[in-house]
Amino acid sequence: MTRRFSPLPRSLRSPAVLAALVGALLAGGCAAPLVVGGAMVGTALSVTDRRTTGAQLEDQAIELKTISRVREAVADRGHVNTTSYNRSVLITGEVPSEADRQAVEQAIARIENVRSTVNELALAGNSSLGSRTNDGVLTSKVKATFIDAKDLQSNAIKVTTERGTAYLMGIVTEREAARATELARSVGGVTKVVRVFEVISEAELAQLQPPAKK
Numbered sequence: 001m002t003r004r005f006s007p008l009p010r011s012l013r014s015p016a017v018l019a020a021l022v023g024a025l026l027a028g029g030c031a032a033p034l035v036v037g038g039a040m041v042g043t044a045l046s047v048t049d050r051r052t053t054g055a056q057l058e059d060q061a062i063e064l065k066t067i068s069r070v071r072e073a074v075a076d077r078g079h080v081n082t083t084s085y086n087r088s089v090l091i092t093g094e095v096p097s098e099a100d101r102q103a104v105e106q107a108i109a110r111i112e113n114v115r116s117t118v119n120e121l122a123l124a125g126n127s128s129l130g131s132r133t134n135d136g137v138l139t140s141k142v143k144a145t146f147i148d149a150k151d152l153q154s155n156a157i158k159v160t161t162e163r164g165t166a167y168l169m170g171i172v173t174e175r176e177a178a179r180a181t182e183l184a185r186s187v188g189g190v191t192k193v194v195r196v197f198e199v200i201s202e203a204e205l206a207q208l209q210p211p212a213k214k
Helices: 015-027 053-074 098-109 129-148 174-185 202-208
Strands: 079-085 088-095 116-119 157-162 165-173 192-200
Touching: 053 079, 053 088, 053 098, 079 157, 079 165, 088 098, 088 157, 088 165, 088 192, 098 116, 129 157, 129 165, 129 174, 157 174, 165 174, 165 202, 174 192, 192 202
Parallel strands: 088 116, 165 192
Antiparallel strands: 079 088, 157 165
8 A cells, every 4th residue: 555645635725724723733833934835844744654645634634623513413412522533533522412423423434534433422421620630730741752762653643532531543553553552551540441543554655654764
């Protein structure tokens, strides 16, 4: 499988979407310029990311669009988080009914460029501020564990934590998936690990790696 950098998709060329993307990058502390259409896209879109440049931008646009779609589906009846990776959207949080759970998933699935959805919404009351703060701490701890590991490319894996469950997303090999799961499970406070990986072969991984400097 060969992955190439792709030009900015037509769906992302509207001024509103581009402005939102620039705002998101600047809010994240990105000082580098965003040049659309084939040049630099800022440090927030790392050159070591295993997604194509187009997929990275699509994921940011998808996450921005989910905000209004979720609001339309359930208003303030639930607490919903979405994470898009390579156009696959992980849906986490809490809603009061199965009807709301399905409504959220269907609304997100209709967003342009969404390839698939993983619905992990719980039928429960909204989590507390303390619970969400703890989830943020656990996410940081899992990421730190990945960074400390010498046998794992930490920035290839996206971590989201909800009610103590760590969700792992990324384009990884079976070896990397197993290692990341092992490390995440070792973090105190993590009660469960859910793998939402796109698994590739070692040969495919070698094609994604930047060429070695001579």
